[in-house]
Amino acid sequence: EELETSKEELQSINEELQTVNAELNIRVDELSRANNDMANLLESTQIATVFLDRDLCIKSFTPTARDLFRLVESDVGRPLAHVRPRFPADRLQADMEQVLLRLGTIERQVEGTDNGRRYIMRVLPYRTVDNVIAGVVVTFVDVTQIARAEEKIGVLSHDLRNRVESLETLLDLVPVGIFIAEDGDGAEIRANRRAVELMGQRSTGDKLISVPAVLPLTLNGVKVDAEEQPLRKAIRTGKPIPGYEAQILHENGSGIDVMMSANPLFDENGKVRGAIATLVDISSHKEAERSQERLLHELQHRVKNILATVTALASRMVGTSSSIGDFFSSFQQRLQAMGRTHEVLSSYNWRDADLEQLLRAVLTPYS
Template sequence: MCASETNGDLADFFEPLNQKFRIYAAKGKRRPVSHPTEFSGVPETLPWQNRVRSISTPSRSHDEDQMLERFLQSLAGDYVPLAVVVNEQMEPLHILGDSDGYFRRPSGRQTNDITKNVVKDLAIPLATGLQKVFKTSEELKYTSIRIHWREELKTVQVRIRPLPGKKGQESLAAVFIEEMASPKEAVGGGTPVYDINLEAEQRIHDLEQELQFSRENLQATIEELETSNEELQATNEELLASNEELQSTNEELQSVNEELHTVNAEHQSKIIELTELNNDLDNLMASTRIATLILDENLNVRRFTPEIRRIFRILDGDIGRPMNHLTHNLMDEDLLELVQDVTHRGVEKEREVRTREGDWLQMRILPYHIGVSAISGVVLTFIDIGLLKTVQNMLSDRETLISSLYRASPVGVSRVANRILLDVNDQLCQALGYSREELVGRSARLLYPSTEEFEAVGKDLYEQIRKHSIGTMETRWRCKDGTVFPVLLNASSLHPGNPENGATFTALDLSIRKQETVKAQVNEERYRRLMDTLAEGIVYYNAQGEIISANPAAQHILGLSSNPATGQIAANPDWTVLREDGTEWPAEQQPPMIALRTGLPVKAAVMGLADRQPGQTRWLRVSAIPLFDPGKKSPIEIYSIFHDITESVETGHKLARTQHELQELTRFAQPVLDALTTRIAALKKSSETASDPHAWQDCTCESLNMLQRLIEKIPTLSNPV
């Protein structure tokens, strides 16, 4: 039953087997008791631990049990005598029939023994008969047994029959008690008549024989005891001597006990030290941040650090668990096989492994030594080498880059330690005419035409390296064919803190460079002469709009001045820049600044320079051209070309003024001409009536014609040439 259930009113029908788990066994059916002193039809059963139960007892349903019970009860009164089923423990299991007068409950402690619960006259026959029947497995019958019942004497016969059963079932016997009408009925059939006097006499004889045997044994025992007493006396004397020895031994033990107390105290301190050492070891293993897994000789988990959870799915409760029960996240690794190989061979293994998350680890599998040649497990350690792999990749890329620079460098490159060539590139081999095998491992003295130059480089150049970690020096080298050529050596220490570890050298052949320098000097001189002789001014501006150079014509035209100390060129502060219309021109809007800002050329712009002191103006035609580095969008320099157009501008201004004056003259002459024409027309009319008008008319017409021609020439004069 569960914890909340109870047997209630049925407690009498169940026997508790386990009170804690509430396990009960049914006691079977009980026949109702009609009288308090009447013997119960079903005796109390022993606990299940003390009884041998049938292994294959067939179970019956509740209805069949009731039917069988009713059938037996109906037979008990008329056909069946009093019958009792008894086991080997003398316990009545079932009673059929009226037991009144045969069974009784004695006072005192209750028991299930049938010989204790029957009347006194039946106790001895039942005890004797049941023992014989269980021993021989044969039926037995006693007759003429007189019993006292309610102050009356009656004769009964007892028949005991073993009940058949299967192997492994409990042995049972059926006891039938029948009341006899007269003692004569017990004579026939050869059945033994139970004579209590004869049986008692036989029993007394047997007991006397047993008593005699016991007396003889007792006498022998007494003699042995007397002998043993003497021996014990001697032993007692020995024990007294031993006691004295034990007392001395006790004193020794007390001293030993004191020593043990001292040793115990030392052991306690050792235990404390071991505990602290164990704690230190745990903290040390945790502080190293190294994933560690320790396995015993059976490859079971003994100890691990918290970092191991990055590799294995392991819990604190997995101590003692086999390793093959754990799963890991390493790629392409059979850890169990590796661990078993280390266990069998006793040789550690080390390799780089990678997790499924992409982390790189350095795995070491070491045998767990407990002696010189004794192994008792395996230790697995995993160290994070992600940063190391990154550095290795960087170093590999750097080495690849350096190798490519060695191969692609247009100058000779070598690595030297203690003035011994350790490595050279192909360009250096080609320049010197040696192969790589002929140079590597040789002294650098091979490259110098004289010992003096070799020692001079060792003194001056290496002194620069020791002081500044770098150095530069010009010297001469000798090729394999004996040709001597100038070189420029540039050196850098491999380890600035320790220059003795070596240096890297670059060697530049100066013979070609000097030829190119001479050519460059010639071209520069040609360019300088061209700049100096040009009538046009040329000015260079840097990316910040500052003048960096100007030819003499520009300096003369613009009135530029240079500062010898700084080398800067500055414009005349008394000059003002004007537009073509005469207005002032801001510096940020002038052609060089526009070309610098936009990156587009500005051509043929007219610009005026007005001198504030004399009041003169100089006019220039300016072009600004930007210069670019390859691949860049912003100009790095601007050069501006300009020439003086002051005369052309001033001529244009004079023509403009003349045109303006002619236009004004025309504007004033035209009304006069119109008035004169009108007056002449009037004179013509009046001259027809006058005498001798021809002379006046001719003069007037001539003047008019001259004035007309003058007016016609005015538009022609007004146009600028």
């Protein structure tokens, strides 16, 4: 009976051992899968990682860590300081010791001596699931492409700044007023120095100056509505507004004639994002037109006077001439005298002429 009882107990223990063994096999499989997952994760991220214990000896490392250290499988258990690095690692030992002491994280940028690639090195404490510091983890993230992109962005930004500065200098030098509106609903626009001067304001040292979006434009003495001004109209309609003539009134009551042209600006989607306009002072041109009209009027008046004088001479000499030959000779002499009179008057710009010179020019043929 005792043997029977012992046998049953052994069978019971054996069954328990089989159960425990099955559970252990399951745990081993789970651990194996976890290790495989972790290995694939570290491999897929391409992040070089070295795990160290509290003595800063190597516990394990990822395959990409060989790009930063001359590691072999037999280096596990050796201090990391005994492994020759492939980057300047003068401060690595001190950083690892400091991380163990202060439990913080240190991050630096390093560059490989063999391949010239750039990495972000992070040194952080190795924590167990029980939140126990069991060593140090050193990771290296390859940021070569990011660094090169940042360098390229820096070069492009520098070039862009130079181009913008050159453009602003050009806008400041051109003898044409220029307005730039980057927002159709904005209360202010930017203007170059010449535009500010044409508006009758004092320009500052800035190359582009903020001015009110509504310009002091008038047309035939009537103030131009804000929405009908070329800059706003170009933004609203999305079409260029060429050759718009108006007047600008200054605060002191004076004014100038101007011609304004505006073109809309579009973004990459074809949507209006603003407008740019030019402002030209045409006061001298308008004054020249008025002077031309006065000259034409004066010319018409003088031609009428000359024709009236010639008509009067002809009428008078017809009655006093004895023959056609006598009329022709006298009429020709009178016309020549009138021509000489006009020459003298023209030499004095039709102003105060010398009377003696006029008389000599007219009477010399008869002396």
